[in-house]
Amino acid sequence: MQSRKAYEKFGREKLQRIIETCKSVEERSLDPFLIDITANIGTVKQYFPEWKIPEDLCLDAETLHRIASVVKLQSEWVKHRSTSLYTDPFLLEEKLKRMDKAEIARTLLKAWHPLIEWEQISLHSLSEAVRYWNSLIPLEERWKETPPAEVEASSTTREQLVRERILRDRAFSEELESFWHELGNFVEEKGEKGKVRYWDFIGAESYDETVDRAFMTSFLVTYGYATLEIHPLEEETFLVPYEKPVVRSAKTQLVSIPISVSFNEWQKWKRGELK
Amino acid sequence: MSKRKATYAAKLKRATHLLFFKRHAKPGVKGWELRKALGSDYPKVLKIMDDYLKNMDLEVKTVFEEGKQTEKPSLEQLDRARFYVALRGELVPKEAKMIGWRIDDFAGLAIAIAHIISKKGKAPREEVEELLREKLPGWKVGLNVERYIRYGYLTQDDNRQLYLDWRTRAEVDQKALIDLLLSAETKA
Numbered sequence: 522m523q524s525r526k527a528y529e530k531f532g533r534e535k536l537q538r539i540i541e542t543c544k545s546v547e548e549r550s551l552d553p554f555l556i557d558i559t560a561n562i563g564t565v566k567q568y569f570p571e572w573k574i575p576e577d578l579c580l581d582a583e584t585l586h587r588i589a590s591v592v593k594l595q596s597e598w599v600k601h602r603s604t605s606l607y608t609d610p611f612l613l614e615e616k617l618k619r620m621d622k623a624e625i626a627r628t629l630l631k632a633w634h635p636l637i638e639w640e641q642i643s644l645h646s647l648s649e650a651v652r653y654w655n656s657l658i659p660l661e662e663r664w665k666e667t668p669p670a671e672v673e674a675s676s677t678t679r680e681q682l683v684r685e686r687i688l689r690d691r692a693f694s695e696e697l698e699s700f701w702h703e704l705g706n707f708v709e710e711k712g713e714k715g716k717v718r719y720w721d722f723i724g725a726e727s728y729d730e731t732v733d734r735a736f737m738t739s740f741l742v743t744y745g746y747a748t749l750e751i752h753p754l755e756e757e758t759f760l761v762p763y764e765k766p767v768v769r770s771a772k773t774q775l776v777s778i779p780i781s782v783s784f785n786e787w788q789k790w791k792r793g794e795l796k
Numbered sequence: 797m798s799k800r801k802a803t804y805a806a807k808l809k810r811a812t813h814l815l816f817f818k819r820h821a822k823p824g825v826k827g828w829e830l831r832k833a834l835g836s837d838y839p840k841v842l843k844i845m846d847d848y849l850k851n852m853d854l855e856v857k858t859v860f861e862e863g864k865q866t867e868k869p870s871l872e873q874l875d876r877a878r879f880y881v882a883l884r885g886e887l888v889p890k891e892a893k894m895i896g897w898r899i900d901d902f903a904g905l906a907i908a909i910a911h912i913i914s915k916k917g918k919a920p921r922e923e924v925e926e927l928l929r930e931k932l933p934g935w936k937v938g939l940n941v942e943r944y945i946r947y948g949y950l951t952q953d954d955n956r957q958l959y960l961d962w963r964t965r966a967e968v969d970q971k972a973l974i975d976l977l978l979s980a981e982t983k984a
Contacts (some may be wrong), residue, residue, distance in 0.1 A: 548955055548957075597916065598916065601916045608910075608913070608914045608974050608978070609914070610911070610914040610915055612978075613910055613911070613914045613974070613977065613978070614911070614914075614927065616977060616978060617907055617910065617911075617927070617930075617977065618930055620977070620980060622899055622900060622903040622931050622932075623889075623899055623903070624980060625902075625903040625906045625907060625931070625977070626889065626892075626899045626900075626902035626903040626906065627889060628906060628973065628976045628977055628980050629902050629903070629905060629906035629909075629968075629973065630886055630887050630888070630889060630892055630902065631886050631972065631976055632886075632968055632969040632970075632972040632973035632976055633886065633887070633967055633968055633969075634855075634857070634882045634883045634884065634885075634886070634967055634968075634969065635882065635883050635887070635895070635967055636823050636824070636857075636880045636881065636882050636963070636966055636967055637816065637854060637880075637881040637882060637883070638816075638818045638823035639816050639817050639818065640818055641817050641818070
């Protein structure tokens, strides 16, 4: 049973090879007589009794179709060789290589009889032109300067600006302090060893809120309210709040750490796939 | 002038208008269009026109479908053929330059056409470009092939195979080109 399966597999491979060879002859204009038609037909015949399922029968039909195409190419090849236009491509290529450009161009001119064609305006194109001209707005109107849009000045309230997110309702430093306390409380409640996973702290119900928290966290780290602890091998990032804001000396080299907070990552975090 | 002569004179004028002035994207007129405009004896009208044009070194050229040249074409074959007015003789290099082509462009076209003919009317574009690179600067090769395609001398299929197109069939005497190329080399 196993050997029969292997025999069928071998047969399929053989047919595939025949198809590929025939295709390359067709596509690359190779000599069709490179294909041994009799041997290939023999192979098709040999494996035909084995084919039972439609896929194998289709493969068999395609092989025959490809072989037939090559036979057609062989016939065309013979016809072409018998015509007066037949020239050995290698001979011609060699000759072309040995002639100079001017000589080749002069030769073409002797066999070239260019067509005479007069281009003229037709009734149709004239009527199109008239229609275009009539619908064309005068230059004066087209080049008129557009006056800048008038904007009326009016007063607004602080609440309105806060609603439009132009102003925050508290001073930034106040907000940062309160966020720092939130981090401290969060670590006390849910953290381990005085630290908490970065995404557990910034992650929120909505993506907008998550980005907002990531933004504030970046300031916590920059202004010395907290620091980041990164474990590259485990791909884990922790936030560690300081008890007191740390004032960094100017001599210390600061390092920027980019952390992607994309929508996909937020969704992964929501599904519990992101640490 | 007899009535018969007057009829043919009128038909001759109409044929001149049809053949000289470009009416479609491609120049020339199909046989069936001529039959519709001139009547079933249009081959005779074209013969008279050809005789007139001889003095001006022009001719009425017939290009049969798929380039099949026939000694005695049937009416159906003529109806499907395309008719053009072409130069009967040949241009000297000085005149040829006036049409805006450089000697390089002519040489490139001759090489491309000759190579495709020798490969039974079909050759991969890469192969043609490689051959052109022997004579033309590399940067110009692709541009020139594009130009030959745009003008209707060559055409290309999805597999980047190049074929001879309608303009080569109408303008170039393929047999003469091959013979001349081979004999030019023998003399050298």
